Amino acid sequence: MKPFFLLLFTCLALQAAVAQNPATKPAAAKATPPAAAPDSLQVEYVRTQPDADLWLQPGDRLQMRVKARSGLKVTLWNQHPLQELPAVQNKGEKGLYVGTYILQPGDRLPSLNVPVLVDDTTNAFPATVFSTKSNVTLLNPAQPLYGLTNTSSAYLNYGLGEDRLGGAKMGFLDSLVRVQITGKIGRDYRIKLSNTLNAYMPVQQVQLEGGPSSLTGESLTSSWSVTGDDEKGKYDYVRVAVGQRLPYTSFMDVAPSRIVVDIYGAVSNSNWITQHRTLREVENVQYQQLTSDVFRVIIDLKHPQAWGYGIGYQGNSLVIKVKRQPEKLKLKHLTVAVDAGHGGTNKGTIGKTGIPEKEITLQIAQQLKRELQKKGAHVIMTREADVTVDNSERVRILKKAQPDLLVSVHVNSAGRPEVQGTSTYYRHVAFRPLSQALYEEVLELGLKEFGNIGGFNFALNAPTEFPNALVETAFSSNPQDEQKLINPAFQEDMAQQIRKGVERFLKETKRRKK
Numbered sequence: 001m002k003p004f005f006l007l008l009f010t011c012l013a014l015q016a017a018v019a020q021n022p023a024t025k026p027a028a029a030k031a032t033p034p035a036a037a038p039d040s041l042q043v044e045y046v047r048t049q050p051d052a053d054l055w056l057q058p059g060d061r062l063q064m065r066v067k068a069r070s071g072l073k074v075t076l077w078n079q080h081p082l083q084e085l086p087a088v089q090n091k092g093e094k095g096l097y098v099g100t101y102i103l104q105p106g107d108r109l110p111s112l113n114v115p116v117l118v119d120d121t122t123n124a125f126p127a128t129v130f131s132t133k134s135n136v137t138l139l140n141p142a143q144p145l146y147g148l149t150n151t152s153s154a155y156l157n158y159g160l161g162e163d164r165l166g167g168a169k170m171g172f173l174d175s176l177v178r179v180q181i182t183g184k185i186g187r188d189y190r191i192k193l194s195n196t197l198n199a200y201m202p203v204q205q206v207q208l209e210g211g212p213s214s215l216t217g218e219s220l221t222s223s224w225s226v227t228g229d230d231e232k233g234k235y236d237y238v239r240v241a242v243g244q245r246l247p248y249t250s251f252m253d254v255a256p257s258r259i260v261v262d263i264y265g266a267v268s269n270s271n272w273i274t275q276h277r278t279l280r281e282v283e284n285v286q287y288q289q290l291t292s293d294v295f296r297v298i299i300d301l302k303h304p305q306a307w308g309y310g311i312g313y314q315g316n317s318l319v320i321k322v323k324r325q326p327e328k329l330k331l332k333h334l335t336v337a338v339d340a341g342h343g344g345t346n347k348g349t350i351g352k353t354g355i356p357e358k359e360i361t362l363q364i365a366q367q368l369k370r371e372l373q374k375k376g377a378h379v380i381m382t383r384e385a386d387v388t389v390d391n392s393e394r395v396r397i398l399k400k401a402q403p404d405l406l407v408s409v410h411v412n413s414a415g416r417p418e419v420q421g422t423s424t425y426y427r428h429v430a431f432r433p434l435s436q437a438l439y440e441e442v443l444e445l446g447l448k449e450f451g452n453i454g455g456f457n458f459a460l461n462a463p464t465e466f467p468n469a470l471v472e473t474a475f476s477s478n479p480q481d482e483q484k485l486i487n488p489a490f491q492e493d494m495a496q497q498i499r500k501g502v503e504r505f506l507k508e509t510k511r512r513k514k
Contacts, residue, residue: 041118042069042095046130048114049098050160052186055137058105060183062136063098066116070094073119073127076101082116107138139183146217147189147206149177152312153392154206156199156249160185165457170199171249172462174312179206179247180217192217193247193264194293219243220269221295226285228278228324234402236282238299238320242266245313250320250464252306252430259299259309261320266295281307281324304512306430307404308466323465326404329506332376336502337403339460340365340381341410344388349413351476353486357411358386360485364473365409367495375499391459399465405434405505406468407498408460411485412450413477420478421448425470427461429454435469437508438501445490445497447474447481467505471498 048054049063056062064082066074074082074097082099090096114136119127139145152175157167173179179201183190188200221242228236242263250261268289275285283300290296299309299322308323326334341361342348348357362383369379380401382394398406412423422442426435432454439452450472461468473494474481484490 040069041072041120041128043118043128043130044068046114046116046132048132048134048136050185051134053135053137053184054186055139055181055184055190056103057139057141057182058103058107060103062101062103062114064101064114064116066097066118066130068095068097068118069120071121072097073121075117075119075127077115077117078107079117103138112136137184141182144216145181145208146178146215147181147208149173149175149179149201149205150207151175151205153395154201156191156193156201156247157188158199160188160200167200168457169462173247174245176313177245177247178217181206181208191247193249194291196291197264197294216265217244217246218265218267218293219246221263221266221287223270224273224285225276226273226279226282227276228280228282230278231280234324236279236322236324238282238285238297238322239314239317240270240297240320241317242295244316246318248311248318250309250311252309252428252464254304254306254430257301257304257306257430259301259306259320259322261297261299261311261318262290263295263297263318265293267292268295281322305433305467305509308464310399310465323402325509329510330376331372331499331503331506334404334506335378335380335401336372337380337382337398337401337406337466338365338368338372339394339398339406339408340383341408343383343386346388346390349411349476351413351482351485352479353482355476355486357413357476360411360473360476360491361409362386363488364491364494364498367492368407368409368498371495371499372502375503395459395463398460399463403466405466405502406460406463407438407502408458408468408470409498410470410472412472412475414475415477417477417479419450420475420481421450422474423450423453423472425453425456425458425461425472426468427454427456427458428464431461431467431469433508434467434502434505437505438469438471438498441497441501441504442471442473442494444500445493447484450475 044067047065049065080101082097085096085098087094113131115129115131117127118130154173156170158170161167180192181189182192187203189203189206191199191201193199219242225239246263246265248261248263252259273285281302283302286298288296303325307325310321312319342358350356372379380403383389424435424439426432436452474485476482
């Protein structure tokens with residue numbers, strides 16, 4: 001018998017058993033009440049939590065919510081009970097039934113709307129079966145499912161949380177990286193990185209393999225090559241052959257300055273590491289086998305300030321491309337990228353004057369371009385007119401251009417008009433010195449402090465290839481700040497201070513010693 005019909009038969013059998021069991025019928029002296037119509041149970045919905053199509057495995061938690069009339073008996077198809085929450089725990093509303101069931105290897109849920117049994121507890125008529133609108137599919141862990149990333153900017157999220165900046169990102173992957181899929185929650189696959197770490201990736205960024213695979217997501221590393229460009233080049237390279245294109249994450253550390261890359265599914269068989277005299281930024285490399293399925297690459301840098309790195313595959317070798325510190329830390333020797341936030345159809349925040357953020361940021365960015373060019377810098381603009389450029393396209397442009405650093409210009413806003421001040425933002429701790437230098441100089445304009453803010457999950461703070469920072473110049477939602485922001489003289493002063501912030505960063509970098 002097919003699993004769906006077996007489950008349906010089980011539910012119907014449960015109904016019949018309740019109806020036919022003499023112990024559940026009313027005494028003969030009492031009149032038998034008419035069978036209750038399903039709508040008399042007032043079942044508003046039956047949902048999984050989250051309310052989406054799910055792929056789950058044995059050991060996963062199936063969380064259920066049922067909204068119905070208070071005082072009912074509600075169970076899953078297997079008699080696992082759901083409990084009615086006290087009204088005080090549900091904003092004073094009765095009739096919300098919740099429960100968590102840990103899926104077992106013997107459960108059968110192939111693309112099934114999960115049934116629940118709702119009983120009014122009078123024992124006068126059978127329980128009624130209701131089902132979720134979403135489907136739950138139970139995967140077989142004995143037949144692992146794999147896919148390949150289909151873009152060079154595929155990203156991993158820590159979890160399923162969202163806000164206006166999207167989910168908190170763990171990192172980015174190259175194309176054709178092989179990932180093991182252990183579940184799906186709505187529009188995201190759950191990706192197994194190691195035995196102790198999962199991540200989530202949008203479904204559209206992964207191409208499923210043709211079926212369950214006998215090829216595992218593990219492989220042996222081999223020996224390394226660590227070399228650099230010629231003296232006029234900009235990069236050193238760390239190459240680690242890993243057998244197949246395995247997933248990875250990375251971060252930059254400070255004091256000491258280093259780049260750390262974790263490769264998931266890699267097991268060390270590296271018997272030597274060859275380092276060449278052409279290296280200019282890489283001081284040393286080493287590795288650790290953190291766990292049986294996590295191989296860590298550690299790259300120590302010669303300078304206290306990291307200038308960026310990129311990661312990608314050449315064949316089945318993972319290549320970490322380490323950017324060298326510029327030989328001369330003066331603007332006339334550097335390429336600086338300037339990003340004017342928003343633009344075109346993306347107006348950004350709008351204050352009481354009606355002047356949109358996109359106009360203010362472009363005016364400040366154009367002033368900043370002139371300020372930098374006066375000092376001899378080569379300037380790259382992500383936009384120079386009122387045009388729509390989405391953030392993914394801006395990142396693509398910047399990664400191709402490979403500037404020495406990036407400053408993104410924005411205008412802040414808050415729900416309360418009394419909030420005001422200036423702030424700067426960074427994501428990677430190694431790039432904090434740039435955001436801090438910008439912050440100190442912009443504060444010279446007499447603006448209130450809103451803070452230097454780290455771990456910022458913004459697209460233009462995500463690249464690791466070059467130091468970057470975002471400046472939220474002031475609040476358009478504050479009347480005093482807004483009057484400053486729309487003043488051309490203030491815009492020119494703001495651009496001047498941002499330029500001074502970049503110069504301050506360069507001077508402080510030159511003075512820093514390892």
